[in-house]
Amino acid sequence: MKSVLKIKDDILQDNAKEAQGIRQRLAESGTYMVNLMASPGAGKTSTILAVVKELQQDVTFAVIEGDIESFVDSEKVKEAGITAVQIRTGGACHLDVPMVEPALDLLDLPSTDCVFIENIGNLVCPAEFDLGADLNMMILSVPEGHDKILKYPLMFSMCDVLVVNKADYLQLPSNNFDVEFLTERMKAINPEAKVFVISAYAGDGVPELAAWLKDQVHAKRG
Amino acid sequence: MKSVLKIKDDILQDNAKEAQGIRQRLAESGTYMVNLMASPGAGKTSTILAVVKELQQDVTFAVIEGDIESFVDSEKVKEAGITAVQIRTGGACHLDVPMVEPALDLLDLPSTDCVFIENIGNLVCPAEFDLGADLNMMILSVPEGHDKILKYPLMFSMCDVLVVNKADYLQLPSNNFDVEFLTERMKAINPEAKVFVISAYAGDGVPELAAWLKDQVHAKRG
Numbered sequence: 051m052k053s054v055l056k057i058k059d060d061i062l063q064d065n066a067k068e069a070q071g072i073r074q075r076l077a078e079s080g081t082y083m084v085n086l087m088a089s090p091g092a093g094k095t096s097t098i099l100a101v102v103k104e105l106q107q108d109v110t111f112a113v114i115e116g117d118i119e120s121f122v123d124s125e126k127v128k129e130a131g132i133t134a135v136q137i138r139t140g141g142a143c144h145l146d147v148p149m150v151e152p153a154l155d156l157l158d159l160p161s162t163d164c165v166f167i168e169n170i171g172n173l174v175c176p177a178e179f180d181l182g183a184d185l186n187m188m189i190l191s192v193p194e195g196h197d198k199i200l201k202y203p204l205m206f207s208m209c210d211v212l213v214v215n216k217a218d219y220l221q222l223p224s225n226n227f228d229v230e231f232l233t234e235r236m237k238a239i240n241p242e243a244k245v246f247v248i249s250a251y252a253g254d255g256v257p258e259l260a261a262w263l264k265d266q267v268h269a270k271r272g
Numbered sequence: 273m274k275s276v277l278k279i280k281d282d283i284l285q286d287n288a289k290e291a292q293g294i295r296q297r298l299a300e301s302g303t304y305m306v307n308l309m310a311s312p313g314a315g316k317t318s319t320i321l322a323v324v325k326e327l328q329q330d331v332t333f334a335v336i337e338g339d340i341e342s343f344v345d346s347e348k349v350k351e352a353g354i355t356a357v358q359i360r361t362g363g364a365c366h367l368d369v370p371m372v373e374p375a376l377d378l379l380d381l382p383s384t385d386c387v388f389i390e391n392i393g394n395l396v397c398p399a400e401f402d403l404g405a406d407l408n409m410m411i412l413s414v415p416e417g418h419d420k421i422l423k424y425p426l427m428f429s430m431c432d433v434l435v436v437n438k439a440d441y442l443q444l445p446s447n448n449f450d451v452e453f454l455t456e457r458m459k460a461i462n463p464e465a466k467v468f469v470i471s472a473y474a475g476d477g478v479p480e481l482a483a484w485l486k487d488q489v490h491a492k493r494g
Contacts, residue, residue, distance in 0.1 A: 057279060089311045089312045089313065089393070089416075090311045090395050090416055090420050090423065090424060091311065091413075091415060091416025091417045091420060117423055118396065118423060118424060118425075118426075119422065119423060119424075119425050120419075120422040120423050122419050122422050122423065123423075141426070143365065143394070143396035143397050170396065171311070171395065171420075171423065171424070172365070172394055172395070172396055172397075173312050173393065173394070174340065174365035174392065174394055174397075175365050175394075175396075175397070191313075191415065193313060193413065193415035193438065193441070194311075194312055194313025195313045197342075197344050198312050198313060198393075200341065200342040200344055201312065201339055201340060201341060201342050201344065201345075201393065202312060202340060202341075202393070203340070203341050204340075204363070216415065218446065219415070222444075224440065224473060224474075251446060252446075
């Protein structure tokens with residue numbers, strides 16, 4: 051019998067191969083895809099909604115919502131007038147390619163400039179699964195603490211963009227989140243990654259993040 | 273070849289069997305054990321430190337710190353003068369019995385009234401692994417949002433105690449955390465569970481949680 055680690059390797063390798071199929075498909079339709087990962091409650095849905103609102107004149111979006119249970123997030127996204135597809139994993143702690151592919155089938159990709167995948171709220175497991183996205187974006191929210199980069203290094207080292215969300219909490223008297231510590235540490239373990247500090251709730255920093263994303267989307271769209 | 277789901281079942285069943293060994297061991301020494309689970313940054317270490325400080329005259333504690341990487345939390349605990357053992361999982365997203373057993377070997381159990389296990393920051397995977405604890409305690413922090421009970425139902429339905437932490441955030445003008453929604457929903461899916469609302473940072477609610485825990489520890493200790 052294969053060891054558990056060997057089986058895990060096989061699963062990850064199969065998934066990485068299948069991710070190539072998604073890349074091919076997105077290349078054909080010229081669609082840019084973002085895999086958004088974070089802890090529960092870091093503000094994934096709020097960040098998506100804030101960015102989409104900022105770019106609604108320039109970019110057509112669709113959102114794939116990954117959840118273990120419930121339709122809470124896809125309902126929020128649909129209420130904002132954005133195309134949304136829900137994946138319910140029924141227990142699984144991350145999304146993989148076989149879950150994302152049928153969700154993509156439900157979208158009109160040629161008329162979609164950018165697909166956001168909202169992954170399961172989890173700083174660990176999603177980092178291991180290549181979904182064929184153009185961009186791996188992670189959110190760390192201020193109330194979680196800057197030390198998370200020491201504790202969950204894989205996510206911080208594999209992402210292309212780190213969004214520090216809930217920046218409004220930095221103003222609280224009780225705040226001890228050290229943005230400088232985080233950005234210095236990020237430079238050391240992942241020097242290529244972009245870092246944005248935003249408040250999806252109050253709007254600060256959202257225009258900068260959105261403008262940068264628009265450039266990436268248009269560069270692929272041509 | 274076995275399917276991935278079958279293998280997962282086997283792992284969980286083996287783990288549940290091995291958890292009986294831990295229960296037996298803790299029964300012999302009269303030691304009470306708490307398995308503390310939460311998202312990254314919900315305040316697991318702060319809650320442990322606050323409860324231990326409250327009970328330092330009445331209960332002898334030890335802490336087993338689970339982390340994927342780093343010694344940040346065990347150093348904090350040791351600085352507070354509490355016995356701490358670090359488990360580094362090197363990638364694994366939860367603790368299991370084979371990781372906890374050697375950590376217990378390092379503790380003087382007969383002279384320890386209560387062991388806190390601080391699990392990996394993750395609302396999903398740790399809920400599936402029985403560690404042989406007397407009490408499964410979870411923390412949900414206010415900034416994460418009350419809707420997490422809809423999205424991560426297994427953790428909320430398997431825990432014995434739900435601690436709502438960072439209650440100081442409830443006073444913020446931007447707060448939209450609905451404590452009543454959460455407690456009503458909790459009554460529906462897990463009516464036996466105790467719910468405590470605390471601020472480990474400011475101290476509110478900690479005496480009530482600590483007093484309740486002391487009673488549980490003393491009831492086992494005899």
